[in-house]
Amino acid sequence: MNMVSPIRDKKQIELMKMYLRDKSKRDYLLFLVGISSALRISDILKLKVSDVWDGRRPREFIVLNEEKTGKYKRFPITENLQKAIKEYMKEYKPNQGDWLFFSRKGNRAITRQQASNILSQAGDYVGIKEPINTHSMRKTWGYWAYKSGVGLAHIMEALNHSSIANTKKYLGITQEELDDIYLNLNL
DSSP states (O other): OOOOOOOOOHHHHHHHHHHHHHHOHHHHHHHHHHHHHOOOHHHHTTOBHHHHBOSSSBOSEEEEEOTTTOOEEEEEOOHHHHHHHHHHHHHHOOOTTSBTTBOSSSSSBOOHHHHHHHHHHHHHHHTOOSOOOHHHHHHHHHHHHHHTTOOHHHHHHHHTOSOHHHHHHHHTOOHHHHHHHHHHHOO
Protein backbone atom coordinates (compact mmCIF):
# COMPACT_ATOMS: atom_id res chain seq x y z
CA MET A 1 0.00 0.00 0.00
CA ASN A 2 1.37 3.41 -0.94
CA MET A 3 1.87 5.99 1.77
CA VAL A 4 -0.61 8.79 1.24
CA SER A 5 -0.40 12.38 2.38
CA PRO A 6 -2.71 14.94 3.85
CA ILE A 7 -3.65 17.82 1.61
CA ARG A 8 -1.30 20.51 2.95
CA ASP A 9 -2.42 23.39 0.77
CA LYS A 10 -5.76 25.04 1.58
CA LYS A 11 -6.07 26.26 -2.01
CA GLN A 12 -5.95 22.66 -3.16
CA ILE A 13 -8.63 21.73 -0.63
CA GLU A 14 -10.85 24.49 -2.02
CA LEU A 15 -10.13 23.36 -5.60
CA MET A 16 -11.04 19.78 -4.63
CA LYS A 17 -14.31 21.05 -3.16
CA MET A 18 -15.15 23.03 -6.29
CA TYR A 19 -14.28 20.17 -8.63
CA LEU A 20 -16.25 17.58 -6.65
CA ARG A 21 -19.22 19.87 -6.07
CA ASP A 22 -19.54 20.50 -9.81
CA LYS A 23 -19.08 16.80 -10.60
CA SER A 24 -21.41 15.24 -8.02
CA LYS A 25 -23.07 16.42 -4.81
CA ARG A 26 -22.54 12.89 -3.45
CA ASP A 27 -18.80 13.00 -4.09
CA TYR A 28 -18.60 16.53 -2.69
CA LEU A 29 -20.38 15.44 0.49
CA LEU A 30 -18.08 12.41 0.76
CA PHE A 31 -15.04 14.70 0.70
CA LEU A 32 -16.56 17.14 3.20
CA VAL A 33 -17.50 14.38 5.64
CA GLY A 34 -13.98 12.98 5.31
CA ILE A 35 -12.12 16.21 5.96
CA SER A 36 -14.56 17.33 8.66
CA SER A 37 -14.75 14.18 10.77
CA ALA A 38 -11.43 12.32 11.02
CA LEU A 39 -13.41 9.14 10.28
CA ARG A 40 -11.97 6.17 8.44
CA ILE A 41 -13.53 5.44 5.06
CA SER A 42 -15.08 2.23 6.41
CA ASP A 43 -17.12 4.32 8.85
CA ILE A 44 -17.97 7.00 6.30
CA LEU A 45 -19.34 4.49 3.80
CA LYS A 46 -21.61 2.90 6.43
CA LEU A 47 -23.47 6.17 7.02
CA LYS A 48 -27.15 6.26 6.20
CA VAL A 49 -29.13 9.37 5.31
CA SER A 50 -30.72 9.28 8.78
CA ASP A 51 -27.25 9.64 10.36
CA VAL A 52 -26.94 13.18 8.96
CA TRP A 53 -30.55 14.26 8.25
CA ASP A 54 -33.55 14.29 10.59
CA GLY A 55 -36.08 14.46 7.76
CA ARG A 56 -36.17 18.26 7.61
CA ARG A 57 -32.66 19.51 8.37
CA PRO A 58 -29.11 18.36 9.09
CA ARG A 59 -28.59 16.78 12.46
CA GLU A 60 -26.43 18.57 15.01
CA PHE A 61 -24.01 15.64 15.40
CA ILE A 62 -22.99 12.45 13.66
CA VAL A 63 -22.84 9.62 16.18
CA LEU A 64 -21.47 6.11 15.62
CA ASN A 65 -19.28 3.34 16.94
CA GLU A 66 -16.10 3.07 14.90
CA GLU A 67 -15.76 -0.19 13.03
CA LYS A 68 -12.02 -0.65 13.65
CA THR A 69 -11.91 0.29 17.33
CA GLY A 70 -15.52 -0.21 18.40
CA LYS A 71 -15.23 3.14 20.18
CA TYR A 72 -18.05 5.64 20.42
CA LYS A 73 -17.51 8.68 18.20
CA ARG A 74 -19.54 11.86 18.11
CA PHE A 75 -18.67 15.01 16.22
CA PRO A 76 -20.61 18.14 15.31
CA ILE A 77 -21.80 18.77 11.80
CA THR A 78 -19.98 21.95 10.82
CA GLU A 79 -21.55 24.85 8.96
CA ASN A 80 -19.83 23.83 5.68
CA LEU A 81 -20.98 20.26 6.14
CA GLN A 82 -24.55 21.41 6.85
CA LYS A 83 -24.60 23.32 3.56
CA ALA A 84 -23.28 20.30 1.67
CA ILE A 85 -25.92 18.04 3.26
CA LYS A 86 -28.70 20.47 2.27
CA GLU A 87 -27.44 20.61 -1.33
CA TYR A 88 -27.23 16.82 -1.42
CA MET A 89 -30.78 16.40 -0.07
CA LYS A 90 -32.17 18.93 -2.52
CA GLU A 91 -30.59 17.18 -5.50
CA TYR A 92 -31.10 13.50 -4.63
CA LYS A 93 -34.15 13.50 -2.32
CA PRO A 94 -33.15 10.22 -0.64
CA ASN A 95 -35.12 8.27 1.97
CA GLN A 96 -33.95 8.12 5.60
CA GLY A 97 -32.86 4.48 5.29
CA ASP A 98 -30.83 4.97 2.10
CA TRP A 99 -27.06 4.78 2.03
CA LEU A 100 -25.66 8.30 2.22
CA PHE A 101 -22.98 7.47 -0.35
CA PHE A 102 -25.15 5.32 -2.59
CA SER A 103 -23.85 3.29 -5.49
CA ARG A 104 -25.55 3.69 -8.82
CA LYS A 105 -25.19 -0.10 -9.15
CA GLY A 106 -27.89 -1.36 -6.81
CA ASN A 107 -28.97 -0.82 -3.23
CA ARG A 108 -25.58 -0.43 -1.56
CA ALA A 109 -22.95 2.12 -0.71
CA ILE A 110 -20.09 2.89 -3.04
CA THR A 111 -17.00 0.74 -2.48
CA ARG A 112 -13.77 1.83 -0.84
CA GLN A 113 -12.09 1.50 -4.23
CA GLN A 114 -14.69 3.71 -5.91
CA ALA A 115 -14.29 6.34 -3.18
CA SER A 116 -10.52 6.17 -3.57
CA ASN A 117 -10.79 6.57 -7.36
CA ILE A 118 -13.08 9.60 -6.94
CA LEU A 119 -10.58 11.34 -4.67
CA SER A 120 -7.51 10.34 -6.64
CA GLN A 121 -9.03 11.66 -9.89
CA ALA A 122 -10.03 14.90 -8.19
CA GLY A 123 -6.52 15.26 -6.76
CA ASP A 124 -4.98 14.71 -10.19
CA TYR A 125 -7.38 17.22 -11.72
CA VAL A 126 -6.49 19.98 -9.25
CA GLY A 127 -2.76 19.28 -9.49
CA ILE A 128 -1.97 17.58 -6.19
CA LYS A 129 1.41 15.91 -6.71
CA GLU A 130 1.48 13.67 -3.62
CA PRO A 131 -0.52 10.45 -3.74
CA ILE A 132 -3.96 10.85 -2.16
CA ASN A 133 -6.84 8.51 -1.52
CA THR A 134 -9.60 8.09 1.06
CA HIS A 135 -7.15 8.02 3.96
CA SER A 136 -5.88 11.44 2.89
CA MET A 137 -9.17 12.96 4.11
CA ARG A 138 -8.55 11.71 7.65
CA LYS A 139 -4.93 12.81 7.51
CA THR A 140 -6.01 16.21 6.17
CA TRP A 141 -8.30 16.70 9.15
CA GLY A 142 -5.48 15.86 11.55
CA TYR A 143 -2.90 17.96 9.73
CA TRP A 144 -5.09 21.09 9.66
CA ALA A 145 -6.19 20.58 13.27
CA TYR A 146 -2.49 20.55 14.18
CA LYS A 147 -1.71 23.58 11.99
CA SER A 148 -4.56 25.52 13.62
CA GLY A 149 -3.05 25.00 17.07
CA VAL A 150 -4.91 21.94 18.35
CA GLY A 151 -2.65 19.97 20.66
CA LEU A 152 -1.35 16.60 19.56
CA ALA A 153 -3.00 14.91 22.55
CA HIS A 154 -6.44 16.05 21.33
CA ILE A 155 -5.68 15.01 17.76
CA MET A 156 -4.41 11.65 19.01
CA GLU A 157 -7.70 11.17 20.87
CA ALA A 158 -9.84 12.17 17.87
CA LEU A 159 -7.92 9.77 15.61
CA ASN A 160 -7.93 7.02 18.27
CA HIS A 161 -4.17 6.61 18.12
CA SER A 162 -2.23 4.92 20.91
CA SER A 163 0.65 7.43 21.13
CA ILE A 164 1.71 10.97 20.28
CA ALA A 165 4.64 9.53 18.28
CA ASN A 166 2.19 7.63 16.05
CA THR A 167 0.13 10.76 15.56
CA LYS A 168 3.18 12.86 14.61
CA LYS A 169 4.29 10.24 12.09
CA TYR A 170 0.74 9.88 10.78
CA LEU A 171 0.39 13.62 10.19
CA GLY A 172 3.74 13.82 8.44
CA ILE A 173 4.98 16.58 10.71
CA THR A 174 8.31 17.60 9.27
CA GLN A 175 11.41 18.92 10.97
CA GLU A 176 10.94 22.18 9.07
CA GLU A 177 7.50 22.60 10.67
CA LEU A 178 8.96 21.95 14.11
CA ASP A 179 11.71 24.48 13.38
CA ASP A 180 9.05 27.04 12.47
CA ILE A 181 7.34 26.48 15.81
CA TYR A 182 10.56 27.27 17.63
CA LEU A 183 11.20 30.35 15.51
CA ASN A 184 7.64 31.66 15.81
CA LEU A 185 7.55 31.24 19.59
CA ASN A 186 10.76 33.25 19.93
CA LEU A 187 10.39 33.49 23.72
